[in-house]
Amino acid sequence: MSTQPLPTGTRDVLAEEMRELRAIESALLALFAARGYEEVSTPTIEFQDAFARGAGPEGTATYKFLDESGSVLALRNDMTVPLARLVARRFASEPGPFRLAYSGSVFRRVRPQRGQLREMRQIGVELIGAEAPAGTAELIELLVASLDAIGLQSAVIGLGDADLFPSLLTELGVEGPARARILECLAAHDLVAISDEAGDLAELGETERATIVALSDLRGGPEVLERARALGGPAIERASATLAETLAALEAAGVADRVQVDFGLLRDLGYYTGAILEVYDPAVGEAIGGGGRYDDLLGRFGSPQPAAGFALYLERLHVAQAAEQELGARR
Amino acid sequence: MMSLNPRDRGNDGALTLALPRGSLFEGCLGMLDRAGFDTTEPRSDSRALIFELEGLTIVTVRPSDVPIYVESGAADIGVTGKDVLAEQSDRAVYELVDLGFGRCRMALAARTGSDDLERAERRLGLMRIATKYPRTATDWFERMGRQAEVIEVKGSVELAPLVGLADGIVDLVDTGRTLAENGLEVVDEISVCTARLIANRVAHKLRAGEVDEMVGRLREAARG
Numbered sequence: 268m269s270t271q272p273l274p275t276g277t278r279d280v281l282a283e284e285m286r287e288l289r290a291i292e293s294a295l296l297a298l299f300a301a302r303g304y305e306e307v308s309t310p311t312i313e314f315q316d317a318f319a320r321g322a323g324p325e326g327t328a329t330y331k332f333l334d335e336s337g338s339v340l341a342l343r344n345d346m347t348v349p350l351a352r353l354v355a356r357r358f359a360s361e362p363g364p365f366r367l368a369y370s371g372s373v374f375r376r377v378r379p380q381r382g383q384l385r386e387m388r389q390i391g392v393e394l395i396g397a398e399a400p401a402g403t404a405e406l407i408e409l410l411v412a413s414l415d416a417i418g419l420q421s422a423v424i425g426l427g428d429a430d431l432f433p434s435l436l437t438e439l440g441v442e443g444p445a446r447a448r449i450l451e452c453l454a455a456h457d458l459v460a461i462s463d464e465a466g467d468l469a470e471l472g473e474t475e476r477a478t479i480v481a482l483s484d485l486r487g488g489p490e491v492l493e494r495a496r497a498l499g500g501p502a503i504e505r506a507s508a509t510l511a512e513t514l515a516a517l518e519a520a521g522v523a524d525r526v527q528v529d530f531g532l533l534r535d536l537g538y539y540t541g542a543i544l545e546v547y548d549p550a551v552g553e554a555i556g557g558g559g560r561y562d563d564l565l566g567r568f569g570s571p572q573p574a575a576g577f578a579l580y581l582e583r584l585h586v587a588q589a590a591e592q593e594l595g596a597r598r
Numbered sequence: 599m600m601s602l603n604p605r606d607r608g609n610d611g612a613l614t615l616a617l618p619r620g621s622l623f624e625g626c627l628g629m630l631d632r633a634g635f636d637t638t639e640p641r642s643d644s645r646a647l648i649f650e651l652e653g654l655t656i657v658t659v660r661p662s663d664v665p666i667y668v669e670s671g672a673a674d675i676g677v678t679g680k681d682v683l684a685e686q687s688d689r690a691v692y693e694l695v696d697l698g699f700g701r702c703r704m705a706l707a708a709r710t711g712s713d714d715l716e717r718a719e720r721r722l723g724l725m726r727i728a729t730k731y732p733r734t735a736t737d738w739f740e741r742m743g744r745q746a747e748v749i750e751v752k753g754s755v756e757l758a759p760l761v762g763l764a765d766g767i768v769d770l771v772d773t774g775r776t777l778a779e780n781g782l783e784v785v786d787e788i789s790v791c792t793a794r795l796i797a798n799r800v801a802h803k804l805r806a807g808e809v810d811e812m813v814g815r816l817r818e819a820a821r822g
Contacts, residue, residue: 378688425803456692456802459794463696484694486806527803547800552671553690554800 276377276385284585288388291584292370294416295390299368302409304392306368309349315341320567321348323537329376342374347538347561347576350393355568363396363572370581384582391558391578398573399509399560403542404516406558406575410546411522413579418595419587422548422555424525425486426513427532428506429539429559435482435502439475453483454533483531489514491528506530513542538564544577550590555583612654613801613808616668616676618661621772622793625699626677630654633819654812665689665796674801675809680791681770685731692802694813695795697820704734704788708766709759710781718765719744725765728758735768738788756780793820 273279280288296306318328318341328341343349346369354365370390377383392409394402407424414422432453436446445468452460452468458480461468471479478498485491492507492514510528517523534543534557543559558577565572617626617640627637630651640649640656649656659667662685664678669689676691681704683693706727708715718725724745729735732750739746749764756776758764770791771777771784795816802809 423804455690456694456799459693459696484810486803527806529803545803547803549800549804552669552798552800 274385276383278384287588288581288585291417291581291588292388292390295413295579296368296370298413298416299392299409302366302412304366304368304394304409306370307350307353308369308371309343309346309353311372312340312342313349313352315339317341317352318344318348321345321351321538321564328374330374343371344373344375346371346373346389346391346578347393347564350576351395351561351564351574352568354393354395355565355570359570364402365395366392367395368392388581389578390581391556391576393574393576395565395574395576396572397575399541399562399575400512400516402573402575403513403560404520406577407513407517407526407544408520408522410544410556410558410577411525414525414546417584417588418591419548419555419584421591421594422525422546422587423527425529425532425545425547426510426526427529427543427545428509429534429541429543431482431502431506431530432479432533434505435479435500438500438502439471441471441475445470449479450533453479453531454535456483456531458483486527486529486531489523489528491530495530509541534559538567542575546577546579548583548587548591550587550594551583553583555580555587612650613675613805613812614655614657614673615812616657616659616664616673616678618664618678618682619658620661622661622677622679622700623658625697625793629697629699629816629819630656631819632822633815662686665691668796668798671798671800673798674805675795675797675812677793677795679770680789680794681731681734683794683796684789684791685734687733690799692797692799693794694797695817695820697793697795697816699820700791700793702791703771703784704731704768704791705771705784706738706766706768706786706788707759707771707777707782707784710778710783714759714765715785726763727766727768728755728764729768730755731768731770734788738768756782795820 315328315331328344330342331339334340350367358365372386373389374386377385394406410424432450436449448468461480462476482498485495492511495503495507514523517526532543532545538561539559540562541560544557545554546556548555556577556579560575562573565574617623627641630637635651635654647658657673661678662682664676665686667673668676668691679700715725724747726749727735727746728749728751732748735748751758755767755769759766760780777783795813797809
């Protein structure tokens with residue numbers, strides 16, 4: 268008799284791995300609780316409208332189906348939108364800030380043969396009702412403590428600004444299809460396409476082209492703020508000022524050395540405003556976590572207030588942790 | 599030898615550069631020479647896959663495998679043709695520099711002097727196109743508003759129109775000699791492809807200084 272296969276991007280977890288995954292989850296949730304972030308849970312399925320309302324067209328969930336009355340339901344592809352929905356719905360009349368934690372599966376599309384997970388576990392927090400830069404700094408400080416709690420001392424946090432390129436392009440007068448195309452190239456970090464004078468972005472001037480490419484490649488310690496300012500313009504000035512403010516707050520918290528300023532950072536979800544984050548570990552070829560500010564998201568659910576959060580990707584944390592433990596053992 | 603696996607080595611050791619065995623290999627070695635690396639070993643040993651140069655580790659792979667090595671972080675940076683990158687456009691790698699060498703055309707070709715393509719399109723409603731680049735071909739016909747049935751083959755694409763597997767081919771053309779030898783000619787040019795320098799997303803952040811230094815060195819050398 269043949270064995271029953273599993274859908275691509277899904278898997279069984281056996282005892283040893285499960286023990287280690289559970290240990291990571293418990294350590295993080297215990298830390299979150301100690302910092303006042305209490306765990307909540309939202310349904311795995313919501314109305315598709317919730318995702319479209321929260322994250323726009325990019326937020327459209329992959330797996331949709333109809334319920335008995337014909338409404339479109341979706342498997343969640345993100346935890347932040349449901350948590351924003353929860354706060355707007357349940358705590359509308361209460362004073363913030365709200366500190367919430369979660370651990371749950373999200374469901375995404377996968378490409379074949381890529382080792383991508385269709386169902387992945389995210390563990391994270393949302394800080395709703397706290398403004399930048401203090402709220403952002405509180406989150407990043409908690410993120411550093413989270414990485415330390417599970418032994419990821421080599422992990423680094425990339426800190427960027429979600430408004431930078433959209434406002435820079437407006438300032439440069441780039442609109443319409445060219446704007447969308449440049450943002451697409453920036454998200455893929457295709458610097459050749461932006462540099463190419465003969466390419467499909469021919470309407471960009473030489474200076475604009477050079478500024479966008481230089482900015483997109485600018486990452487490092489606090490010294491990159493000055494190098495960014497040298498590129499000129501109000502959009503860059505504003506983003507640099509915001510980043511400097513956040514960095515100052517992180518200095519005060521003693522965690523600035525774990526943060527890399529990255530002017531080229533972009534996140535693919537549609538609700539970010541201001542500070543955005545990604546987490547990297549040398550053992551994993553892709554980000555092991557991400558997040559940022561989403562000051563407009565709660566307003567879309569009728570309860571406008573500043574907010575920010577981060578999520579760590581459990582399966583990738585586990586790969587990184589195993590590598591750091593072995594590296595530590597050899598040193 | 600120290601392990602090259604990033605899961606073992608963390609951020610220690612030299613950067614790893616994935617190079618494509620094949621038509622771009624010589625251009626890559628020339629660039630490394632001008633950048634001041636000693637390429638005697640990779641030039642002499644055709645069987646070895648890994649070469650430790652002073653301050654840079656080279657791994658040699660098939661051109662179409664370079665993106666996956668870099669995307670996964672097995673190599674920090676890599677060189678491959680734009681033809682490969684366009685065909686694998688869903689790979690999450692950073693495309694940093696157009697190195698300029700290895701200039702080729704991606705082209706639509708058919709039997710010399712024939713009207714195979716037009717005839718198929720007019721009478722049968724679509725052209726059958728054999729190619730090693732199914733995504734590139736499909737996207738181009740889509741953009742041009744022409745109907746084509748794209749047939750993926752792994753090698754000797756030129757054979758397909760000669761024996762009636764396809765009405766034409768989409769392939770990378772260098773001098774055009776292979777086409778001419780098989781009685782084929784370019785009908786339409788799709789794009790121009792050159793060698794590109796790509797980087798892994800995480801290495802680009804975590805080893806920013808080293809990556810920028812190496813990219814600057816190779817950029818200069820490729821221009822020289």
